[in-house]
Amino acid sequence: MKMNGARIMLECLKKEGVDTIFGYPGGTVINIYDELFGFKEIRHILPRHEQAGTHAADGYARATGRVGVCLATSGPGATNTVTGIATAYMDSIPMVIITGQVPTPLIGNDAFQEVDIIGITRPCTKHSFLVRDVKDLALIMKKAFYIARSGRPGPVLVDLPKDVQIAQTEFVYPETVEIRSYKPNLEGHPRQVEKAVAMMLDSHRPVMYVGGGAVLGNAADELTALARKLTIPVTTTLMGLGSFPENDPNSLGMLGMHGAYCANMAMTNSDLIIAIGARFDDRVTGKLGTFAPHAKIIHVDVDPTSIKKNVRVDLPIVGDVKDVLTKMIKQADKLKDKVAEFKTGLASWHGDIAGWKEKHPIGYKNSSTIIKPQFVIQKLRELSDADAIIATDVGQHQMWTAQFFQFNKPRTLLTSGGLGTMGYGLPAAMGAQAAFPGRQVITICGDGGVQMNIQEIATLVQNKLPVKIVILNNNFLGMVRQWQELFFDKRYSSTCMELPIDFVKLADAYGAKGFSTSKPGDVEKMIKQGFKEKGPVIMEFKIAREEKVLPMVPAGAALNEMVLNA
Amino acid sequence: MQHTISVLVENEFGVLSRVAGLFSGRGFNIDSVSVAPTNEEGMSRMTIVTRGDEQILEQINKQLNKLIDVIKVIDFTDGSGIEREMALIKVTAEDENRAEVLRIVDIFRAKIIDVTPKSYTIEATGNPVKVEAILDLLRPLGLKELVRTGAVTIGRGAKGWKG
Numbered sequence: 001m002k003m004n005g006a007r008i009m010l011e012c013l014k015k016e017g018v019d020t021i022f023g024y025p026g027g028t029v030i031n032i033y034d035e036l037f038g039f040k041e042i043r044h045i046l047p048r049h050e051q052a053g054t055h056a057a058d059g060y061a062r063a064t065g066r067v068g069v070c071l072a073t074s075g076p077g078a079t080n081t082v083t084g085i086a087t088a089y090m091d092s093i094p095m096v097i098i099t100g101q102v103p104t105p106l107i108g109n110d111a112f113q114e115v116d117i118i119g120i121t122r123p124c125t126k127h128s129f130l131v132r133d134v135k136d137l138a139l140i141m142k143k144a145f146y147i148a149r150s151g152r153p154g155p156v157l158v159d160l161p162k163d164v165q166i167a168q169t170e171f172v173y174p175e176t177v178e179i180r181s182y183k184p185n186l187e188g189h190p191r192q193v194e195k196a197v198a199m200m201l202d203s204h205r206p207v208m209y210v211g212g213g214a215v216l217g218n219a220a221d222e223l224t225a226l227a228r229k230l231t232i233p234v235t236t237t238l239m240g241l242g243s244f245p246e247n248d249p250n251s252l253g254m255l256g257m258h259g260a261y262c263a264n265m266a267m268t269n270s271d272l273i274i275a276i277g278a279r280f281d282d283r284v285t286g287k288l289g290t291f292a293p294h295a296k297i298i299h300v301d302v303d304p305t306s307i308k309k310n311v312r313v314d315l316p317i318v319g320d321v322k323d324v325l326t327k328m329i330k331q332a333d334k335l336k337d338k339v340a341e342f343k344t345g346l347a348s349w350h351g352d353i354a355g356w357k358e359k360h361p362i363g364y365k366n367s368s369t370i371i372k373p374q375f376v377i378q379k380l381r382e383l384s385d386a387d388a389i390i391a392t393d394v395g396q397h398q399m400w401t402a403q404f405f406q407f408n409k410p411r412t413l414l415t416s417g418g419l420g421t422m423g424y425g426l427p428a429a430m431g432a433q434a435a436f437p438g439r440q441v442i443t444i445c446g447d448g449g450v451q452m453n454i455q456e457i458a459t460l461v462q463n464k465l466p467v468k469i470v471i472l473n474n475n476f477l478g479m480v481r482q483w484q485e486l487f488f489d490k491r492y493s494s495t496c497m498e499l500p501i502d503f504v505k506l507a508d509a510y511g512a513k514g515f516s517t518s519k520p521g522d523v524e525k526m527i528k529q530g531f532k533e534k535g536p537v538i539m540e541f542k543i544a545r546e547e548k549v550l551p552m553v554p555a556g557a558a559l560n561e562m563v564l565n566a
Numbered sequence: 567m568q569h570t571i572s573v574l575v576e577n578e579f580g581v582l583s584r585v586a587g588l589f590s591g592r593g594f595n596i597d598s599v600s601v602a603p604t605n606e607e608g609m610s611r612m613t614i615v616t617r618g619d620e621q622i623l624e625q626i627n628k629q630l631n632k633l634i635d636v637i638k639v640i641d642f643t644d645g646s647g648i649e650r651e652m653a654l655i656k657v658t659a660e661d662e663n664r665a666e667v668l669r670i671v672d673i674f675r676a677k678i679i680d681v682t683p684k685s686y687t688i689e690a691t692g693n694p695v696k697v698e699a700i701l702d703l704l705r706p707l708g709l710k711e712l713v714r715t716g717a718v719t720i721g722r723g724a725k726g727w728k729g
């Protein structure tokens with residue numbers, strides 16, 4: 001059947017199984033909006049800012065594992081998506097971003113609301129397409145989704161000029177797609193896997209170091225099975241949280257700058273690091289020259305560029321982590337005797353780790369007069385559903401969440417790791433709630449970051465998305481203040497949010513419910529009250545203003561040079 | 567260390583900026599780059615001369631391969647390629663210098679492609695070292711203008727990369 005480009009775009013989304021998109025109208029997408037009018041199969045959610053729409057698509061993708069989709073008009077609409085695209089790119093989140101563009105004859109003429117969005121986003125997209133002929137549109141959409149979700153996932157932008165939306169052609173959606181220049185290598189090499197298992201069984205102080213790749217690759221079960229089978233301790237990055245249950249005795253928690261003492265000590269003293277879907281980011285390794293000085297390194301990743309980028313690697317395995325871990329389990333099963341002997345040999349390593357855990361557990365000093373943020377996080381864990389989805393913003397509250405919430409399931413923590421984007425939490429929670437209307441979705445924010453996309457409370461109320469917004473209010477840009485305290489003689493330059501905000505009234509203005517307290521004794525009651533509400537809620541906790549995130553590896557220091565209590 | 571890499575790419579919109587952007591965004595050097603279509607429709611070939619230690623070169627290779635429009639990356643670093651470059655050189659040629667220019671052109675088997683009473687324009691091809699050598703000899707005589715193509719490279723032996 002003949003259709004116009006705008007309609008074809010929507011039909012393609014339908015074919016890809018897209019049920020929700022986040023979009024904002026404008027002159028160059030008005031034809032798409034006209035087709036959306038009465039288009040029942042796709043739910044369109046109107047955020048109050050395109051950045052939020054992009055983060056919402058990202059949150060949707062992280063929570064579901066499916067491709068998140070957002071839509072924006074040309075020019076300012078498109079530029080407003082850039083932070084959201086860069087956030088998704090850094091964390092390898094599958095997304096398709098559709099932008100309107102001025103009509104093809106006007107491209108390059110500085111037309112009204114023209115911007116070279118492909119040029120602007122080139123360094124932060126996995127790929128992008130400018131559709132110049134409506135006949136190419138269906139194939140481009142097919143390719144866009146395929147590229148976004150396969151290999152190392154990432155955001156793909158499709159720029160769709162207005163005249164292409166109007167032009168008509170026959171709609172045929174390709175069944176399959178084949179791109180000769182893009183063939184991600186998914187199967188881990190069997191010989192390499194055998195070697196890896198042999199190295200593991202020869203080691204005495206092994207650690208599994210797990211990143212976001214294990215979550216994105218849906219490999220949490222395989223990872224857990226292998227680690228338990230071999231009783232190898234597991235530490236995860238911020239992005240890897242949830243891929244291995246933190247309540248497992250072999251969990252070391254998070255490593256790196258604000259990681260657990262035991263995790264960083266285990267890395268430093270290890271003789272074999274098995275890196276799985278992690279990329280040796282500088283926030284994780286500390287000073288590279290002293291990183292894991294005694295360890296051999298096995299590195300499993302679907303993206304060859306991650307391997308040997310920052311650290312030397314003794315055994316690289318390029319492949320899908322789920323495939324590689326499955327093969328590792330099979331290989332270990334063939335070596336039962338060797339495995340038994342290996343496990344016995346780990347006793348002293350397990351002893352060392354238990355010692356580190358006991359010496360400096362992640363902890364804090366509670367207070368009966370002032371609310372400690374860590375206490376709020378612990379109460380949230382205690383009182384929330386086991387499958388609750390937590391979206392954080394960026395700052396101290398993010399690190400306290402990572403340290404104290406205890407994540408036991410994959411895709412229950414949505415957080416901007418690579419880019420560290422303030423303003424991410426609330427809209428990401430919105431996206432997750434749109435995907436899972438029946439699940440508890442909580443966003444944990446700072447008083448700074450929550451104001452970067454605060455307008456989305458309107459979207460929550462309008463669309464009946466009952467996100468629970470927790471604000472840990474220290475009236476500071478706390479994380480920066482902490483650096484100023486530790487490294488700049490407490491010169492709090494522009495980090496104090498001098499104007500106190502009445503968040504309860506603010507919630508009220510949007511038609512949401514708001515609660516606030518500064519009393520430790522009220523924390524539990526208020527959380528229960530907030531969770532009981534059917535709609536979106538703000539829960540503001542006025543916390544100890546100068547509480548620090550500890551332990552901390554100062555930037556550029558070695559992992560074992562942690563500041564434990566400054 | 568200098569390295570030559572051939573990159574076979576889809577002849578798609580923006581592919582050149584993707585490759586160039588990769589080098590600038592990641593702080594890799596480009597000494598020269600040349601691009602033109604191959605014999606296979608829709609496929610172009612770039613020859614990039616770059617520099618860096620082994621680890622950087624490995625990253626360049628992998629990062630190029632990661633670009634969706636890149637079909638193949640061929641690394642000629644081990645001397646497995648034959649390299650050629652062309653230079654068009656406009657040189658001052660008056661009085662006794664005219665004969666000297668002709669002698670140099672002759673020795674290097676270059677060609678005069680344009681003549682005026684005050685200048686010669688020369689076409690010189692060869693591996694980049696040879697091009698450098700002729701330039702070194704011509705420079706003292708007065709270089710008015712210089713255009714170089716940058717290196718192009720093809721593998722030795724019977725095996726060929728399609729396109």
Ligand SMILES: Cc1ncc(C[n+]2csc(CCOP(=O)(O)OP(=O)(O)O)c2C)c(N)n1
Pocket residue numbers: 393394395396397398420421422423445446447448449450472474476477478479480
């Ligand atoms: C968009 C953006 N701007 C600036 C920063 C730098 N930054 C990182 S954490 C932080 C402070 C965040 O303050 P708040 O949201 O109140 O959280 P807190 O650290 O107090 O928990 C800032 C400014 C950032 N990460 N993102």
Ligand SMILES: [Mg+2]
Pocket residue numbers: 446447448472473474475476477478
């Ligand atoms: Mg704050």
